[in-house]
Amino acid sequence: MTTPVTSSPSAASPPADRRRWAILAVVLFASVLDLLDATITNIAAPSIAADLGGGEALVQWLGASYALAMGVLLVVGGRLGDRYGRRRLFLVGITGFTVASVACGLAFDPASAVVFRLAQGAFGALLIPQGFGILGAVFPRDEIGRAFGVFAPALGLSAVGGPVLAGFLIDADVLDLGWRAMFLINIVLGGLAIALAVRLLPRDGGDRTVGIDALGAALLAAAMLGLLHGLIDGSAHGWTALPVGCLALGAVFLALFGLRQRTAAAPLIEPSLLANRGFTSGLVLGLVFYAAVSGLLLVLSLYLQNDLRRTPARTALGLTPVAVGIIIASVAAHRFIARLGRRLVLIGLLLTLTGVLGALAAVETAPGSWLLSLPVLVTGLGMGTCFGTVYDVTLGDVDPAGSGSASGSLSAVQQLANSIGAAAVTTVYFHTGGVAPSLAVVAALTFACCGLVRLMPRAARAHHGEGGPP
Numbered sequence: 001m002t003t004p005v006t007s008s009p010s011a012a013s014p015p016a017d018r019r020r021w022a023i024l025a026v027v028l029f030a031s032v033l034d035l036l037d038a039t040i041t042n043i044a045a046p047s048i049a050a051d052l053g054g055g056e057a058l059v060q061w062l063g064a065s066y067a068l069a070m071g072v073l074l075v076v077g078g079r080l081g082d083r084y085g086r087r088r089l090f091l092v093g094i095t096g097f098t099v100a101s102v103a104c105g106l107a108f109d110p111a112s113a114v115v116f117r118l119a120q121g122a123f124g125a126l127l128i129p130q131g132f133g134i135l136g137a138v139f140p141r142d143e144i145g146r147a148f149g150v151f152a153p154a155l156g157l158s159a160v161g162g163p164v165l166a167g168f169l170i171d172a173d174v175l176d177l178g179w180r181a182m183f184l185i186n187i188v189l190g191g192l193a194i195a196l197a198v199r200l201l202p203r204d205g206g207d208r209t210v211g212i213d214a215l216g217a218a219l220l221a222a223a224m225l226g227l228l229h230g231l232i233d234g235s236a237h238g239w240t241a242l243p244v245g246c247l248a249l250g251a252v253f254l255a256l257f258g259l260r261q262r263t264a265a266a267p268l269i270e271p272s273l274l275a276n277r278g279f280t281s282g283l284v285l286g287l288v289f290y291a292a293v294s295g296l297l298l299v300l301s302l303y304l305q306n307d308l309r310r311t312p313a314r315t316a317l318g319l320t321p322v323a324v325g326i327i328i329a330s331v332a333a334h335r336f337i338a339r340l341g342r343r344l345v346l347i348g349l350l351l352t353l354t355g356v357l358g359a360l361a362a363v364e365t366a367p368g369s370w371l372l373s374l375p376v377l378v379t380g381l382g383m384g385t386c387f388g389t390v391y392d393v394t395l396g397d398v399d400p401a402g403s404g405s406a407s408g409s410l411s412a413v414q415q416l417a418n419s420i421g422a423a424a425v426t427t428v429y430f431h432t433g434g435v436a437p438s439l440a441v442v443a444a445l446t447f448a449c450c451g452l453v454r455l456m457p458r459a460a461r462a463h464h465g466e467g468g469p470p
């Protein structure tokens with residue numbers, strides 16, 4: 001889930017109660033659309049690659065490209081909303097997202113599919129931060145926690161329903177559209193969101209003094225593209241000079257990005273945050289953990305479809321225990337975070353590790369059996385325990401004045417980790433020809449995260465749950 005990336009000014013005259021909740025519905029609807037399109041290619045990637053060609057490289061790029069664009073532009077999108085007005089950027093984002101979704105449904109070759117997915121992620125990065133800023137402006141302080149409280153169950157249900165819907169749409173082959181129906185349905189859903197946003201969202205002028213580090217964003221994009229292209233091309237075509245060179249260039253651009261953040265007037269990541277050991281430890285832990293579990297979900301989908309020959313719908317149902325575990329644990333973690341602090345992160349990591357090791361045992365000893373469902377559920381419980389908890393504990397020692405920038409950095413890192421993880425863990429899957437080595441890598445990364453927990457702040461940030469969605 002995405003957390004707010006900018007602080008929001010108070011509205012001078014909040015709209016009437018009924019209108020406020022209607023605005024919440026519009027923002028939530030847009031967030032659900034974003035989550036649905038972020039997750040559906042975990043199920044649909046093999047079908048898309050079979051239709052368009054592109055092989056394993058396209059499978060890796062479909063999810064990674066969306067998360068890459070989202071991660072690079074998320075903080076920039078929030079600042080563009082601050083500068084030019086959140087309503088304006090929301091409308092630009094939802095309109096562009098809808099058009100890009102339709103373009104994905106009309107993709108004619110692997111390159112066009114990747115480009116359109118990048119566009120989807122980019123417009124999603126413009127869209128999502130505006131919604132949280134708008135809600136912070138229209139809801140009184142004593143109601144904002146209750147408003148944000150509806151996000152967790154709604155997005156949790158979307159995480160379950162999105163892949164299942166995608167699987168059944170592919171199997172149903174509506175109007176002979178196959179996988180394309182997943183994207184083309186946004187003609188209706190996106191059109192409805194645009195109409196409601198035009199009618200309901202309040203106008204705001206923005207602040208032209210807000211700075212935007214375009215050069216920093218460009219360096220970060222170049223770094224991530226180099227790293228991803230190197231990983232994916234090396235996996236698909238062998239480790240020749242091209243993928244190795246891309247990885248090296250990616251590392252160079254990443255170093256340049258780090259230098260830029262020290263000198264930029266409005267850096268994407270405040271340098272002072274990186275001097276905070278607790279925040280930096282949580283940032284690294286989040287990067288590694290989110291990369292591991294995002295890669296895990298894609299690899300499990302590939303295992304069920306490619307190795308066990310299950311249909312997309314059966315694959316989606318087979319992965320439903322993960323989403324169910326995430327929902328259950330997210331709700332429970334919200335109740336215990338204030339009492340347990342970073343110990344809850346460790347509990348989540350150990351649950352995830354137990355689930356992954358259990359899945360590894362199941363695929364090695366009883367492939368294709370129902371026994372895989374139990375460790376998949378345990379993995380979901382671990383993921384749900386960690387997802388919101390890592391954020392709140394990482395922010396535990398951050399000064400309130402810097403919490404907006406810190407939250408935005410964490411959100412961006414999560415998306416970038418999703419793109420890296422989708423590429424890296426599936427590279428292991430395709431290179432070794434089996435799911436077991438991929439699960440072993442995920443288990444090793446999760447175990448490594450356990451060692452970082454003791455460096456995180458002991459307690460979560462104060463006023464848990466009031467600053468934004470979990």
